[in-house]
Amino acid sequence: MDGQHAPGLKPKIAGRIRQGLNPSLHSGERLLAIASVTNLRPLLDGFAVTTGRLIGLNTARISQKGPTIAVSFPEIERVDYAPKFGGTHITVTLKSGAAVHMGSVMPVDAEFVRESVDAAREAHPRSGYVAPHPVGTATNSSAPPEHPKSEAVSLATAASRLSPPRIWSAPRIAALAFAILFTLSAIANAFDRGMLGVVPFLIAVAIPLAWAGLVTPIRRRRAQKNALPAPKTSGRMKAAITAVSVGLVIVAVITDPEVEKEPDTASVLASSDDEDSAAPNTSTTTSSAPLTATELPTVAFDKSMVRALGVSKENKGGQSDVRFVAGSDDLATLNKLTEQCIDHYLKETKAAYCYAYGSDKDYELKTFDWTPEFDTSVYGGSRPCWTHYAGQPLSGRDSRSSQATSGVSYLAADCPGTVTFPDPDGSLATERSRRAEAKAVNSALKPRDPCKLVDVDALAALDFKTVLGNTTDDPTAYLPEGAVASYSCTNSELELGLTVTEYRSAQLARNATEEIIGTPNSFLLGSGGFVTDIAGGAGSAVINEELGISEAYWANGQYGFAVTLNSIPPVKGLSTGQPASALVKTLTTIAATANERIATENW
Incomplete structure (x- = not known):
């Protein structure tokens, strides 16, 4: 899951919103944009745009209770943006006539939010999108009927009498x-x-x-x-x-003393003579001074560096989405080339965003959910080894933004390049040493791929994505008591999460599983969930159809299994959604298939 965040939103808060929204996204739904808002009733501090909905949320409660407000695009009649003191107020008018207040967004983020909402509604096949009014004009879809003059006067008089000053x-x-x-x-x-x-x-x-x-x-x-x-x-x-x-x-x-007076001719001539006499000395000093490192010629951005280019928002002047390889390990050079890349493509389109990669080795590293279409989009998650991401939106230079990855993130992505990151406190060297030691220890373990245990036919039968990826980083890190290794697998839309933990004995695996299922998830149970047995009674699952979150745990031999499914709640009267009975069947099938395949040790 990825998404642009507004210029005024801090990256740390943006990451918290992305993480909290993950369980609440529907199957196939992607997060497109997030911004910070202010709203008291209900209490909102975040606003998100997905491929199918507008979402208002409270970052402190999103991971436990999900979105506070969620409006699907087919329900929307229009979205109004009204400038208020200190921000722009966002109001969504539904086709039923109801008005939903999504909060106030900062002025610096208003254009970003508007563009993101417009683009998402245009792309949605059932939104019935109509071009909104310009930013700053809150309009009503129907004007009130005109009253005769006498009636208008009487209404005004009555209002003045009834309304206290x-x-x-x-x-x-x-x-x-x-x-x-x-x-x-x-x-x-x-x-x-x-x-x-x-x-x-x-x-x-x-x-x-x-x-x-x-x-x-x-x-x-x-x-x-x-x-x-x-x-x-x-x-x-x-x-x-x-x-x-x-x-x-x-x-x-x-009376302003700062008003400049016209200089007289004598003073002008004297000033000119002084400048002429000083000029030779200045010239001599400049020519004799040696060039410093910062004054030496530096590398310049060139189109030969570009590896992928896409153009979006063509009806609004165009936005260039660029990925380029700088051929440098120096962060300062990479940052400078990123800014030059933006300026270069702003000559071709009204907006431009650039991702910088140090080398072709870094650029070629892709995540399991990568598709060719990704390279021409604005999102950067599927080629994770970029060092700088910056751009200028349609709203202009005042909204230009830039961010750089950290050395720890570069290591965590296992990037093959050699980009040099600052390490003032030695933490980066410590992390690099820890990861090297972990790789040495893990090399003695038998290679495992937990995705081979997943029944993709069971996922496909319930419209879950079947593109799977082994997301195990360090199988020996953060282990529960008695465990020797742990492996993880997920699908491309993060609907499925599977963790297989290997224990020293079958008894330890059973004990750990019984401890978990003995205290089922109270949040899921308290909001409409129920418990059911799976894996022939060797485990149990908590199913919550309304929230679209289900968890299952079971043991088989010396292995403990944990599965999470993020589903789409069914809507009464519609054929969409994944009902509880189907979720029980899917988890039961996944457990049975995993038990059969793990017995062969062919994973």
């Missing part, structure tokens, strides 16, 4: 206090620095703010207390405030 609120008080402190601080700094021309300008700005933020609320509160009509600012008062403010601005401009 606005009074002070906590946000207004906080904003007013901040404005007063800021203005006083600015005036004090202006006096300290001798910038007296700025003072009238600040006062000119403060007068209308004080009237609207202080005087008007006091008058309204007094009127409400005495049951009087809501006061209004007269035209004369508005004109007086405007005249005073404009006059102060004029005074500020006239």
